[in-house]
Amino acid sequence: MPELPEVESIANRLRMGSEQHPPLIGERILSAQVLWQRSVAHPSPETFIQKLKGQTIGDIRRRGKFLVIDLAGLTLLIHLRMSGDLWVESVSQPIAPHSRVCFDLSQNLRLTFHDPRKFGRVWLLEDPNEVLRELGPEPFDPLLNAEVFSQRLRKLHRQLKPLLLDQRFLAGLGNIYTDEALHCAGLHPLMSSNQLSLAQAARLLACIREVLGEGIRRNGASIDWVYRGGDLQNYFRVYQRTGLPCPRCGTPIERITVGQRGTHFCPECQPLAP
């Protein structure tokens, strides 16, 4: 589910608080419960529960699609994958179905990792880089300029869509924002990365930042029963718009499957060079 803008929105809400709950910074973890064992990637659920007890929440931030929660000498990483979300509830509430890991906090608060599809994972690590070092650069990293991006694209021979989804190449893009960025840049999802000119690479990078920035401003996208909060879904240009007119030229949007992912594009604005 959540891509960079959704994870950033969630991290911001947990850190700053909202109308529903106070900021979680400084909250003490009184106890943790693991309701689905495989949701804890590391360490064992028993050790996870034992080490978390009495910890205090430091900063809460985002790296790629990971939520990063600093504790004292330990870091809690959470990846929401397809259907994960984080809820802040009262400890007096019954535990909702599909809750996988619960953290009971001071002030009668409970942080719940809710994940119907069970794909999400949490890690408790002394060194978060054990997991995070595999990630590519952040899309907004100022060191990632057009020249650097162009060279990274050019030294690989990969289709643009699967490449942009590869978190080792760039951290944070998922299916929605990749389709939107490729449409913005006028590039076909099957185009080979080594064929991009410097100008095309520069445009693609600018478009990635534009669509992610719009997603962050709108607090992400909310689709179906998963994740509520943002409203970017009302502004999609191609994603889930198969057969509807391209907002730029009016040609019906097409849907193909690339790397087993639904892929939406405008055949007029995003031609595939021979």
Place this chain on the structure above:
DNA sequence: CACGAGACCTGTTCGC
């Protein structure tokens, strides 16, 4: 190295 398929999971929507 690059790509495709299968696995991991549950819930919703679509087509007959």
Place this chain on the structure above:
DNA sequence: TGCGAACAGGTCTCGT
């Protein structure tokens, strides 16, 4: 109405 198929914001692993 019922029921199976298709689909869903992600990632890993294996085979070619």
